[in-house]
Amino acid sequence: MDVQPMGALPEAVNTLSPAPPALTGTVRRRISEGAIAGALFLCAAVSILTTAGIIGVLVFEAFEFLRAVPLADFLLGRVWTPLFDPPSFGVLPLVAGTTIVSVTAMLIALPVGLLAAIYLSEYAGRNTRRVLKPLLEILAGVPTVVYGYFALTFVTPLLRQVWPQAQVFNALSAGIVMGVMIIPLVSSLGEDAMSAVPNALREAAYGLGATKLDVTLRTVVPAALSGIVAAFILAISRAIGETMIVLIAAGQSTTLQFNPLKAMETMTAYIARVSLGDNPQQSTEFKTIFAVGMLLFIMTFVLNLISQRVLAKYRQVYQ
Amino acid sequence: MSQLPTPNFKLQTAGFRRQLAGRKRWGRVFAALCLLAAMVGLVVLAVLIVDVLAKSRGWLDWQFLTSFPSRKPEAAGVLSALAGSLWLVALTALFSFPVGLAAAIYLEEYAPSNWITTLIQTNIANLAGVPSIVYGLLGLGIFVRTLGLGRSLLAGALTMSLLVLPTIIIASREAIRAVPPSLRHASLALGGTRWQTVWHTVLPMAFPGILTGAILALSRAIGETAPLITIGALTYIAFLPDGPMSAFTVLPIQIFNWTSRPQADFRNLAAAGIVLLLVVLLSANALAILLRDRLQKRN
Amino acid sequence: MTVLTPVLSTPPLVGADADGHAAFDVRDLKFWYGPAPALKDITLQIPARQITAIIGPSGCGKSTFIRCFNRMNELVPGARVEGQILFHGQNLYAPAVDPVEVRRRIGMVFQKPNPFPQSIYDNIAYGPRLNGFKGNMDEFVERSLRQAVLWDEVKDKLRQNAYTLSGGQQQRLCIARALAVEPDAILMDEPCSALDPIATLKIEELMHELAVNYTIIIVTHNMQQAARVSDITAMMMLVDDHRTGTVIEVGETQTIFTRPKDKRTEDYVTGRFG
Incomplete structure (x- = not known):
């Protein structure tokens, strides 16, 4: 059998050796291939380092903070006045602000996003979809600072015409605009889930005398339910983590209350506001942002994990 | 019956x-x-x-583009913010693109199926969902303080790079995965090494897709505000950045700053800044779509 | 292309209904996907309460044809039909007729088992619920499953996901699901193509039982199956440069398989074709 030179051709030519070329390859090649693989691995490992960095920074600083403030006081306290004397570090008002804004946003994003997803997946013709999807992508790509501007200078004045008692900075306006911002996320992930439902199921339903509405609501949506739920959870996570809209439009009040027409501060907006100010970086007040950040990270991380779990379960059904 | x-x-x-x-x-x-x-x-x-x-209307003019920020709205402009944004996105591209691409190549072409790979993959998916302001806290803790980079362009660009890295990796992986395995087999059968196969066969095929993903990821970096606020990018910069260690501001932060002033004139300045920002982003998007279309035509 | 005179037209019509109609009376049917005709010049009668098999080489339009009987083809954009299909004397394609009603009256079983990713019970109950069934659903589900000879195998796990069943059981579940809408006829599009021989045998036995009460049309690429189960066989073939499908011969199954009139049918049933 003829042995073809498997090593690098130039070397094989240069050696001029009458012996058949070795199939083990050159040492230089093996080293360089190994070095490349190693370098690529290091780049992939940057993501692990990032997570480790996030957790490290947050845990380290939050731990410093918790040496000054007991955990129970932080998590269960109802008064958030880090800059008063004596300061109080109860995070509940910020959690309440985050909750009110997020719930408002979800009241818009989930139903509208789901219906839009159904439209894209079941009703829109190919051409309509080809126009609509990039436009929704643009909506998703608008920077959040722009949405914040829109909430404060356009939506809030409108709201104040309907409810004159609404404050200039209020949670409702931020929530509404945030909801609109999240619509594309829900509609795009929801559409993915519904498009993955095999056509055979739609045919089965039509074959039983189902109308288009029956097929959509009784077959496609239930079959895509895990994907839709995963999209919903991701949407909630996105709302909790959004900063600029609330920083600009929702105000800075850290009083624990639930009226969306009043000003509220979310966890994210608090972090940004303290960063903007000029508190000394070694003060307990400044360390609060890492404690709040830790809480924020845990909340979104858990939601993202749940969303991935739900999605993994749903993939198993059709594969 | x-x-x-x-x-x-x-x-x-x-x-x-x-x-x-x-x-x-x-x-x-x-x-x-x-x-x-x-x-x-x-x-x-x-x-x-x-x-x-x-x-x-009436605010977005040449003077707006070529002036530094000012206390007087009619004299204020976005020059330093625009320059800062350009610096930031260039540096971010410089850091995030090679690393993201390399990570994608590793995961698609090299990674053995073991727990480390699974960990990296799960981790990337999770990082994509971490709120941007948390990246800001990371940047503040590591780059600004521990590494002592201060409130510099470099610290901002490194923070942004970590922020967009998951997006770039995910998009690049998709583009690499779309290259038919038969081409890899052809290259390997001709005696190409793994890296030669990747470099000469896979990457040229996948490149338009990778570039599209990278542009979209970087356009996110152009519009991002919160993490830069956290690491302490300044809002009032009346000079042009002269290097990576320079203090800086960016377009979104300038917009935010003008928006938070009560005077109507500053809000109109903010609107002018927004129009500029949207034009930049839409152009980037259009470029990405154009590349995607060319890719689809070729295959 | 000559229009065929259906063999069945010789009176007395086997399997006529009370009014003397055939179950289906196809008259000069033509069908298009977009500009190119996919079917043309199909004229034949399908007797009530018997099994009619449609055979022919792959790609000849068998599935397209069977989907004309319950107007499933209309779900494809650009589909167009000409001609008539009379169902017990009524034109399925008359303007006043609603395709949803047609599909409720004429059930369908597909090539691959396609149960909904729901419980066995909910799969059966799907159709009755659509139609606003008010009655004892448990009894109804049991009756449908018994009709499909599946009851004994699943009675203890009605709440389990239908995907836990074997392929053959899933296909019988799909038959039971179709029966639960109380149709008058059942269309089967290669119902055994994804099944093993034993599961296939069970479906074939079931078809014989169902034929007592239902008109059944089955598309099959398996000639032995057509010979085993059907009373009537229609042979389809591509004509016009292999672009358009049509029925070239139809008759009692025994005749088609032993003394076909058309040379092409003979070639096909004896295995000499392509």
Whole structure:
């Protein structure tokens, strides 16, 4: 059998050796291939380092903070006045602000996003979809600072015409605009889930005398339910983590209350506001942002994990 | 088996017809509702654009583009913010693109299926969902303080790089995965090494897709505000950055700063800044779509 | 292309209904996907309460044809039909007829088992619920499952996901699901193509039982199956440069398989074709 030179051709030519070329390859090649693989691995490992960095920074600083403030006081306290004397570090008002804004946003994003997803997946013709999807992508790509501007200078004045008692900075306006911002996320992930439902199921339903509405609501949506739920959870996570809209439009009040027409501060907006100010970086007040950040990270991380779990379960059904 | 359906050869029975008519009516209502929902986002987008265009009228001019920020709205401009944004996105691209691409190549072409790979993959998916302000806290803790880079462009660009890295990796992986395995086999069968196969065969095929993903990821970096606020990018910069260690501001932060002032003139300046920002982003998007189309045509 | 005179037209019509109609009376049917005709010049009668098999080489339009009987083809954009299909004397394609009603009256079983990713019970109950069934659903589900000879295998796990069943059981579940809408006829589009021989045998036995009460049309690429189960066989073939499908011969199954009139049918059933 003829042995073809498997090593690098130039070397094989240069050696001029009458012996058949070795199939083990050159040492230089093996080293360089190994070095490349190693370098690529290091780049992939940057993501692990990032997570480790996030957790490290947050845990380290939050731990410093918790040496000054007991955990129970932080998590269960109802008064958030880090800059008063004596300061109080109860995070509940910020959690309440985050909750009110997020719930408002979800009241818009989930139903509208789901219906839009159904439209894209079941009703829109190919051409309509080809126009609509990039436009929704643009909506998703608008920077959040722009949405914040829109909430404060356009939506809030409108709201104040309907409810004159609404404050200039209020949670409702931020929530509404945030909801609109999240619509594309829900509609795009929801559409993915519904498009993955095999056509055979739609045919089965039509074959039983189902109308288009029956097929959509009784077959496609239930079959895509895990994907839709995963999209919903991701949407909630996105709302909790959004900063600029609330920083600009929702105000800075850290009083624990639930009226969306009043000003509220979310966890994210608090972090940004303290960063903007000029508190000394070694003060307990400044360390609060890492404690709040830790809480924020845990909340979104858990939601993202749940969303991935739900999605993994749903993939198993059709594969 | 005995009482089987007495065949009803009339295709129209009164009761069923009525019930079906009701179902169809609901079907039409529902279809209209879905269409409406799909339009909500577009209508808001249109209103938003018209609104900022109207408010920016008379403000978006040459003087606006070439002036530094100022206390007097009529003299204020975005020059330093624009320069800062360009610096930031260039540095971010410099850091994030090679690393992201390399990570994608590793995961698609090299990674053995073991727990480390699974960990990296899960981790990337999770990082994509971490709020941007948390990246800001990371940047503040590591780059600004521990590494002592201060509130510099470099610290900002490194923070942004970590932020967009998951997006770049995910997009690049998709592009690499779309290259048919038969081409890899062809290259390997000709005696190419793994890296030669990747470099000469896979990457040229996948490159337009990778570039599209990278542009979209970087356009996110252009519009991002919160993490830069956290690491302490300044809002009032009356000079042009002269290097990676320079203090800086960016377009979104300038917009935020003008928005948070109560005077109407500053809000109009913010609108002008928004128009500029949207033009930049839409151009980037258009470029990405153009590349995607060219890729689709070629394959 | 000559229009065929259906063999069945010789009176007395086997399997006529009480009014003397055939179950289906196809008259000069033509069908298009977009500009190119996919079917043309199909004229034949399908007797009530018997099994009619449609055979022919792959790609000849068998599935397209069977989907004309319950107007499933209309779900494809650009589909167009000309001609008539009379169902017990009524034109399925008359303007006043609603395709949803047609599909409720004429059930369908598909090539691959396609149960909904729901419980066995909910799969059966799907159709009755659509139609506003008011009655004892448990009894109804049991009756449908018994009709499909599946009851004994699943009675203890009605709440389990239908995907836990074997392929053959899933296909019988789909038959039971179709029966639960109380149709008058059942269309089967290669119902055994994804099944093993034992599961296939069970479906074939079931078809014989169902034929007592239902008109059944089955598309099959398996000639032995057509010979085993059907009373009537229709042979389809591509004509016009292999672009358009049509029925070239129809008759009692025994005749088609032993003394076909058309040379092409003979070639096909004896295995000499392509």
